[in-house]
Amino acid sequence: MTTNDRRAEQRPAPGGSVEFDADVLVIGGGPAGTWAAVSAAERGARVVLADKGFCGTSGATAAAGTGVWYVDPDPALREAAMANREKLGGHLQNRRWMARVLDQTYQDSNRLAAWGYPYPVDDSGKPQRNSLQGPEYMRLMRKRTKQAGVTILDHSPALELLVDDDGAVAGASGVRRQKHDRWTVRAKAVVIATGGCAFLSRTLGSNVLTGDGYLMAAEVGAEFSSMEFSNAYAISPAFGSVTKTLFYGWATFSYEDGSVVPGAASKGGRSAIARALLQGPVYARLDKADGNVQRDMRASQPNFFLPFDRTAIDPFRDRFPVTLRLEGTVRGTGGLRIVDDSCATSVPGLYAAGDAATRELICGGFTGGGSHNAAWAMSSGTWAGWGAADFARQLGPARQRHLASAGTVAFRSRSNRPLEPAVLAKAVQDEVYPYELNYFRHASRLDGALARLDAAWVDVSAADAASKDDLLRARESAAMLATSRWMYRSALARYESRGMHRRDDYPDQDDRQRHYVTSGGLDEVWTAVRPHADASYAEAAE
Amino acid sequence: MIEVIDAERCTSCDICVNVCPTNVFDKTDGIPVIARQSDCQTCFLCELYCPEDALYVAPHADTPCPTDVVALRETAALGSYRRAVGWTDETRDLRGIDRSYLLFGH
Numbered sequence: 001m002t003t004n005d006r007r008a009e010q011r012p013a014p015g016g017s018v019e020f021d022a023d024v025l026v027i028g029g030g031p032a033g034t035w036a037a038v039s040a041a042e043r044g045a046r047v048v049l050a051d052k053g054f055c056g057t058s059g060a061t062a063a064a065g066t067g068v069w070y071v072d073p074d075p076a077l078r079e080a081a082m083a084n085r086e087k088l089g090g091h092l093q094n095r096r097w098m099a100r101v102l103d104q105t106y107q108d109s110n111r112l113a114a115w116g117y118p119y120p121v122d123d124s125g126k127p128q129r130n131s132l133q134g135p136e137y138m139r140l141m142r143k144r145t146k147q148a149g150v151t152i153l154d155h156s157p158a159l160e161l162l163v164d165d166d167g168a169v170a171g172a173s174g175v176r177r178q179k180h181d182r183w184t185v186r187a188k189a190v191v192i193a194t195g196g197c198a199f200l201s202r203t204l205g206s207n208v209l210t211g212d213g214y215l216m217a218a219e220v221g222a223e224f225s226s227m228e229f230s231n232a233y234a235i236s237p238a239f240g241s242v243t244k245t246l247f248y249g250w251a252t253f254s255y256e257d258g259s260v261v262p263g264a265a266s267k268g269g270r271s272a273i274a275r276a277l278l279q280g281p282v283y284a285r286l287d288k289a290d291g292n293v294q295r296d297m298r299a300s301q302p303n304f305f306l307p308f309d310r311t312a313i314d315p316f317r318d319r320f321p322v323t324l325r326l327e328g329t330v331r332g333t334g335g336l337r338i339v340d341d342s343c344a345t346s347v348p349g350l351y352a353a354g355d356a357a358t359r360e361l362i363c364g365g366f367t368g369g370g371s372h373n374a375a376w377a378m379s380s381g382t383w384a385g386w387g388a389a390d391f392a393r394q395l396g397p398a399r400q401r402h403l404a405s406a407g408t409v410a411f412r413s414r415s416n417r418p419l420e421p422a423v424l425a426k427a428v429q430d431e432v433y434p435y436e437l438n439y440f441r442h443a444s445r446l447d448g449a450l451a452r453l454d455a456a457w458v459d460v461s462a463a464d465a466a467s468k469d470d471l472l473r474a475r476e477s478a479a480m481l482a483t484s485r486w487m488y489r490s491a492l493a494r495y496e497s498r499g500m501h502r503r504d505d506y507p508d509q510d511d512r513q514r515h516y517v518t519s520g521g522l523d524e525v526w527t528a529v530r531p532h533a534d535a536s537y538a539e540a541a542e
Numbered sequence: 543m544i545e546v547i548d549a550e551r552c553t554s555c556d557i558c559v560n561v562c563p564t565n566v567f568d569k570t571d572g573i574p575v576i577a578r579q580s581d582c583q584t585c586f587l588c589e590l591y592c593p594e595d596a597l598y599v600a601p602h603a604d605t606p607c608p609t610d611v612v613a614l615r616e617t618a619a620l621g622s623y624r625r626a627v628g629w630t631d632e633t634r635d636l637r638g639i640d641r642s643y644l645l646f647g648h
């Protein structure tokens with residue numbers, strides 16, 4: 001194993017701030033960010049990782065348990081794993097990327113085993129590596145990140161990127177919210193690993209995921225892809241945060257009066273639950289789980305039972321109210337557009353990994369989260385770390401570049417009108433939570449929502465700079481707003497139903513629209529269509 | 543949301559202040575305080591990291607749920623999550639008992 005004794009260098013800085021010189025800055029300390037940081041450091045880069053919360057507990061993985069798309073390197077098994085969900089994803093996956101993610105995930109998972117992750121062993125003595133316990137996994141990743149020589153800045157949300165005179169990304173700055181000062185990292189390349197956007201819906205571990213990295217990337221001109229695949233909703237107890245949709249595969253869903261909701265199921269019947277919730281409360285009971293399954297569930301996912309054990313509900317015998325919480329692009333597949341095998345974005349010096357990047361290449365237009373996203377986080381993190389380290393090395397010894405801050409909204413004072421983060425966040429939630437807007441989409445309803453969101457952007461971009469205490473919340477709510485506009489503009493640009501994107505006005509999948517929708521822009525949001533790789537080959541052959 | 547810091551158990555180590563991903567706690571001269579309860583995302587991770595089992599997160603994600611610490615001590619709730627995932631000395635062998643591989647594909 002390569003060890004790295006080259007650390008980022010702390011530089012003298014004015015009072016109230018700290019400054020570092022690094023080769024690679026990783027923003028976000030979940031699975032993708034920690035894999036990126038470790039990989040970049042192992043390539044000899046000096047790395048800083050800045051996390052909004054605490055690297056090790058931050059993000060959707062740390063609080064949960066997740067399946068991992070880990071498949072033994074047996075050609076038949078690999079083929080089946082790739083073919084398995086192509087239809088569900090609307091045939092937008094890319095076989096070459098699926099194969100390389102399966103390869104990289106296999107390698108990374110085996111490294112986790114070597115690092116001491118306590119994988120279970122089945123009755124035949126074979127280790128089982130297709131599931132990870134979030135707290136255990138991320139505690140280990142924090143340890144490995146530190147051992148790799150990475151400088152970790154906890155509770156240090158990034159607020160804006162830095163760019164050089166050529167428009168290449170060259171670092172970022174933010175606040176250290178427990179030290180009440182500012183940080184700046186000058187870096188030769190930046191990896192965005194800030195996760196998706198779940199719009200503060202309080203699904204397990206997701207409230208740190210407000211699309212911050214999307215906003216920062218958009219401010220330097222980065223493009224997005226598949227943002228219409230952003231309406232994933234997860235089942236949770238109505239009062240609780242714990243989303244573990246796998247276990248609801250053993251549930252019966254019923255109305256208030258006890259009658260069964262027709263067609264309702266965790267897999268393949270979630271829309272029936274959404275339609276029922278539009279009418280009134282829906283209840284679940286995991287009554288299809290026998291004693292063995294109940295035991296395996298308890299062993300596999302202790303936190304699933306906390307909401308029940310602490311409210312004296314027996315989920316296998318009692319009916320309890322459930323809801324669907326929006327997980328946006330955390331379980332959706334939209335995100336920053338990836339332009340090459342190193343997970344570079346469309347902006348020089350900027351890389352994306354994990355849920356911050358589009359997962360269209362392996363998931364197409366559908367994911368139930370978990371498995372594929374976890375595999376993508378490891379793989380894309382590894383590649384982005386290598387890519388960023390290589391980019392930094394090619395840039396050569398640190399020349400003194402002139403750097404400018406790229407932040408826009410919440411940084412500029414113009415109107416003597418305050419930006420009110422809580423009000424803005426609520427306004428965005430009101431447009432993206434409702435099932436009748438986002439789950440079941442229709443141009444007549446999306447047009448109205450988008451007009452209101454566009455108006456909110458005009459309002460917010462003219463508002464005054466946020467105060468020091470409000471700046472993070474202001475940027476988070478602005479990021480949610482920007483995300484919602486790429487989502488709905490992209491949704492309107494796909495005149496069909498495909499993957500999780502469901503149009504009431506275009507209920508069928510249209511073979512002519514087997515393409516990707518690219519989007520971007522802040523003041524003016526735009527979309528464009530890119531062909532799917534198979535379609536380009538077909539055209540080339542003609 | 544986080545409801546309880548048991549003052550009898552807390553040793554002011556401030557680990558919870560550090561590990562909370564949404565920065566809910568503040569340090570004080572004594573034991574930490576729950577300074578921003580509404581920012582709590584009910585992820586239960588502070589409980590896992592508390593070496594004294596002094597914290598209690600109520601499972602209600604959207605609204606506070608005031609909880610009486612004296613009554614709580616009568617239950618097995620304090621530290622129950624930490625024990626269940628094998629993060630105590632007595633339960634270490636539970637860390638490797640994930641049976642998810644038997645549940646996938648249902």
